[in-house]
Amino acid sequence: MTLEPDLRDALLAAVPSLRAFAISLSGQVDRADDLVQDTLLRALSNIHRFEPGTNLNAWLFTILRNLFHSEYRKRRREVEDPDGSYAGRLTVQPEQGSKLDFEDFRTALAKLPHDQREALLLVGASGFSYEEAAEICGCAVGTIKSRVNRARFRLASVLRVDAEADLGPDSMTRAALQSSR
Amino acid sequence: MTSEKGNNLARVIAEDDLGEKFAADPRLGELSQKRIGDQLRAMYDDLVQQPVPDRFKDLLAELEGKGRGTEK
Numbered sequence: 001m002t003l004e005p006d007l008r009d010a011l012l013a014a015v016p017s018l019r020a021f022a023i024s025l026s027g028q029v030d031r032a033d034d035l036v037q038d039t040l041l042r043a044l045s046n047i048h049r050f051e052p053g054t055n056l057n058a059w060l061f062t063i064l065r066n067l068f069h070s071e072y073r074k075r076r077r078e079v080e081d082p083d084g085s086y087a088g089r090l091t092v093q094p095e096q097g098s099k100l101d102f103e104d105f106r107t108a109l110a111k112l113p114h115d116q117r118e119a120l121l122l123v124g125a126s127g128f129s130y131e132e133a134a135e136i137c138g139c140a141v142g143t144i145k146s147r148v149n150r151a152r153f154r155l156a157s158v159l160r161v162d163a164e165a166d167l168g169p170d171s172m173t174r175a176a177l178q179s180s181r
Numbered sequence: 182m183t184s185e186k187g188n189n190l191a192r193v194i195a196e197d198d199l200g201e202k203f204a205a206d207p208r209l210g211e212l213s214q215k216r217i218g219d220q221l222r223a224m225y226d227d228l229v230q231q232p233v234p235d236r237f238k239d240l241l242a243e244l245e246g247k248g249r250g251t252e253k
Contacts, residue, residue, distance in 0.1 A: 003245040015237050020228035033234060040237070044244060102224040109221075124218055125225035149209075156213045159220075 003044065011040055014060050017126060021061060024121050025068055027110045035071075039064040058128065062136045065118060072114065108158040112151050119147035120155075 018039060022032035042063050043050070050059055109117060115137075122133040123144065130148075134141040209217075 003241065003247075005245070008241045008245050012233070012238065012241055015233050016229045016231070019231070019233075020225055023228055024225065033236065037236065037240060040240065102220075102227060105220050105224050109224075120221065121225070124221050152214055152217050153209045155217050155221075156209055159217070 010056055014057055018060055018064055021121055021126055022064060025118060035068055038067050058132050058136060065136055108155050112154055116147045116151035119144050120151035123148050
């Protein structure tokens, strides 16, 4: 296996976003780092399959996502965890410099069904288009849109992000406020 | 009679589809959606900005070294 400096730099540059995705997906920093390492190794051994000029990050995210899913399925069989609540065990605080005020958000994120969480992370945080996210997850664009939509709705209700609630539940007030923004 | 039964069936399916559609696509106010989006990105950016653990630099350096070794 020959690792060209260019490729090494590109892979290294992708690590921060791969880690962020893996941590948000699994809820555990140690597991996430293992996942990222496996992703890099898998990518290198399959590098001949990567088409130069296409999106390297999307390709890496696809590998990471597939690894996460096969591990997830394996774990679900091993540990009795049918609703995937293991992902909700957010015990590890990501290293130094992290702000605690994301705790509620992380907890709420971990409570989402994993297909909704990954769709939201890809589109809403990692900056992929709906089309790219659909390709990464191997599903239809409409499915991704629906998952993102449901994820947002669920987060909003869990976090009580009721932006308008402070001003009263009156829908006309809400409408007026929104149109005046 | 057969056709009536067929119609009933069709209606039931149509209603189910409708119910599912409503459940699948709940509406979220623009403001709430923006807040969720902002929080998500803030949390995510916080993760992206974390320093890359040495294990990844070491791993890639090691692989690069190996590649050089086999080339010789």
